[in-house]
Amino acid sequence: MLSVHAVRHLRDFVLDITLSVRPGETLVLIGENGAGKSTVLNLISGILTPDEGEITLAGRTLFSSAERVAVPAENRKIGHLFQSYALFPHMTVAENVAFGLRCRKVPRPEIAFTVGNQLRAMNLADLADVNVSRLSGGQRQRVALARALVLEPELLLLDEPLAAVDMRAQAAMRGELRDRIRVAGIPCIVVTHNLRDAVELGDRLCLIDEGRVAAEGSPEEVLGMRENGFIASFAGPQAP
Amino acid sequence: MIGHGGWKWAGRAALTLIVAALLALFLLFVTLPVASLFLRISPEAFFRSLAESVVIDALTLSLATATVSTAVVVLFGTPLALVNARHDYLGREIIDTLTDLPIVLPPAVAGIALLMAFGRRGVVGQYFDAFGISIAFTTVAVILAQIFVASPFYIRQARASFEAVDRLYEDAARTLGASPATVALRITIPLAWSGLVSGAILSFARALGEFGATIMFAGNFQGRTQTMPLAIYTTMQGDLDAAISLAIILVVISFAVIAAVKVITRRSV
Numbered sequence: 467m468l469s470v471h472a473v474r475h476l477r478d479f480v481l482d483i484t485l486s487v488r489p490g491e492t493l494v495l496i497g498e499n500g501a502g503k504s505t506v507l508n509l510i511s512g513i514l515t516p517d518e519g520e521i522t523l524a525g526r527t528l529f530s531s532a533e534r535v536a537v538p539a540e541n542r543k544i545g546h547l548f549q550s551y552a553l554f555p556h557m558t559v560a561e562n563v564a565f566g567l568r569c570r571k572v573p574r575p576e577i578a579f580t581v582g583n584q585l586r587a588m589n590l591a592d593l594a595d596v597n598v599s600r601l602s603g604g605q606r607q608r609v610a611l612a613r614a615l616v617l618e619p620e621l622l623l624l625d626e627p628l629a630a631v632d633m634r635a636q637a638a639m640r641g642e643l644r645d646r647i648r649v650a651g652i653p654c655i656v657v658t659h660n661l662r663d664a665v666e667l668g669d670r671l672c673l674i675d676e677g678r679v680a681a682e683g684s685p686e687e688v689l690g691m692r693e694n695g696f697i698a699s700f701a702g703p704q705a706p
Numbered sequence: 707m708i709g710h711g712g713w714k715w716a717g718r719a720a721l722t723l724i725v726a727a728l729l730a731l732f733l734l735f736v737t738l739p740v741a742s743l744f745l746r747i748s749p750e751a752f753f754r755s756l757a758e759s760v761v762i763d764a765l766t767l768s769l770a771t772a773t774v775s776t777a778v779v780v781l782f783g784t785p786l787a788l789v790n791a792r793h794d795y796l797g798r799e800i801i802d803t804l805t806d807l808p809i810v811l812p813p814a815v816a817g818i819a820l821l822m823a824f825g826r827r828g829v830v831g832q833y834f835d836a837f838g839i840s841i842a843f844t845t846v847a848v849i850l851a852q853i854f855v856a857s858p859f860y861i862r863q864a865r866a867s868f869e870a871v872d873r874l875y876e877d878a879a880r881t882l883g884a885s886p887a888t889v890a891l892r893i894t895i896p897l898a899w900s901g902l903v904s905g906a907i908l909s910f911a912r913a914l915g916e917f918g919a920t921i922m923f924a925g926n927f928q929g930r931t932q933t934m935p936l937a938i939y940t941t942m943q944g945d946l947d948a949a950i951s952l953a954i955i956l957v958v959i960s961f962a963v964i965a966a967v968k969v970i971t972r973r974s975v
Contacts, residue, residue, distance in 0.1 A: 508877075511881050512880070512881070513877045513880065513881070538880075539877075539880040539881050540880050540881075540882075540883045540884055540885055541883070542881070544881060545881070546877075546878070546881040548874055548877070548878060550874065552872075552874045552875055552877070552878035554875060554878075554879070554893065555875075555897070556896050556897060565879070565882055565884070565892075566882035566883045566884075569879075569882060569883040569884045569885070569888055570883055613882065614881075614882070617882065617883065
């Protein structure tokens with residue numbers, strides 16, 4: 467279970483968010499560009515620090531302004547996938563996936579074994595020794611996911627997970643991503659601009675507007691709010 | 707008959723000619739003196755002077771001191787450059803300006819400044835002297851002078867290279883469990899590597915060419931403080947062949963430096 471209350475003064479508005487996600491549940495964040503969706507992910511994973519608020523994950527307090535707690539990003543056990551995937555360009559696929567395990571001082575034979583399993587599970591075994599600069603969008607996405615999942619995170623944050631995947635492969639990748647999230651059985655937050663991502667990945671939808679939760683509910687409920695201008699254009703001419 | 711278009715064409719041709727002439731003249735001005743070094747000495751005389759002790763001593767001393775000073779600059783300059791590239795703190799601009807200062811400071815000023823600081827009666831040197839340690843006019847002084855004048859070349863380049871590394875990689879590494887030190891060692895430094903190496907090469911070259919500060923602060927003793935530029939200056943007055951031979955070695959090293967920096971920076975693009 468993840469629960470977040472975070473306030474942070476941004477340049478154009480004050481971000482003030484309260485949300486929670488249960489294990490095995492996927493919450494999808496939608497909203498205009500610059501509404502603060504990616505900032506929410508950064509606040510949760512520890513790349514940014516809230517001005518005030520409280521973040522707890524699986525019973526651990528990750529941040530609390532009242533208790534003056536701020537667990538550094540490296541100790542939060544959160545898998546954070548960035549929009550561009552941020553694969554390390556000076557490393558191979560296997561080295562990227564092994565990175566987190568090496569940071570945790572896992573013995574080398576164990577790293578080789580775990581990484582090998584992970585690569586096979588993600589259909590990346592053939593690419594183990596390939597430099598990441600030579601991968602396609604879909605392959606990059608899988609490597610980024612493998613790199614995060616191999617650490618068995620307690621929460622998964624995905625920022626536009628399919629934006630760099632080419633159109634033809636998107637549907638298949640979306641299905642694969644949904645299955646991986648289900649199998650992992652941890653809370654998951656997805657930021658997307660894509661209606662099909664929202665409908666197929668999300669158990670719940672959350673509309674963010676200028677740093678605040680403007681609407682929240684099941685995909686049907688939120689996408690039914692046609693009086694909202696953003697929802698109307700996001701959901702398209704007919705209701706899903 | 708020459709029409710309007712013809713005049714335009716003639717004007718452009720004349721301009722091209724003038725630019726080409728200026729370019730050729732300037733190239734000649736740069737290359738002719740360097741070429742003259744090679745024309746004024748026979749290969750036999752060159753190799754004969756390579757065996758002279760003044761040449762050998764200067765060459766060994768120069769390579770050794772420039773290597774040590776570059777290593778010191780890299781050791782201290784890398785963390786400084788990384789901190790200044792990544793963190794905004796009160797006084798950062800002042801520190802940046804101070805580290806750049808030796809680039810614009812005349813070497814003679816650097817020499818007398820070092821002497822006033824580390825000389826026997828210097829601000830710091832007097833305490834060393836009380837313990838029987840003297841710095842001025844020793845090989846250590848040569849290295850200090852080189853560090854002083856060469857450090858900005860590395861630090862500037864290192865800071866620019868660190869700033870060019872996308873922060874996203876560092877953020878991603880943090881979320882994967884890397885401590886700030888691990889991020890620096892495994893992500894930021896490897897990604898900035900080619901810039902760091904070319905900065906170190908430039909700094910090495912500047913240290914190798916150091917003359918003014920060295921002769922004032924370290925003196926001109928063969929085998930101890932007489933580096934190649936000092937040896938050129940000294941032998942020029944008697945043994946011109948030795949001076950030219952040393953100069954040729956420095957020319958070759960300079961070319962190698964430029965070539966190395968070009969190759970390294972091109973590969974990273």
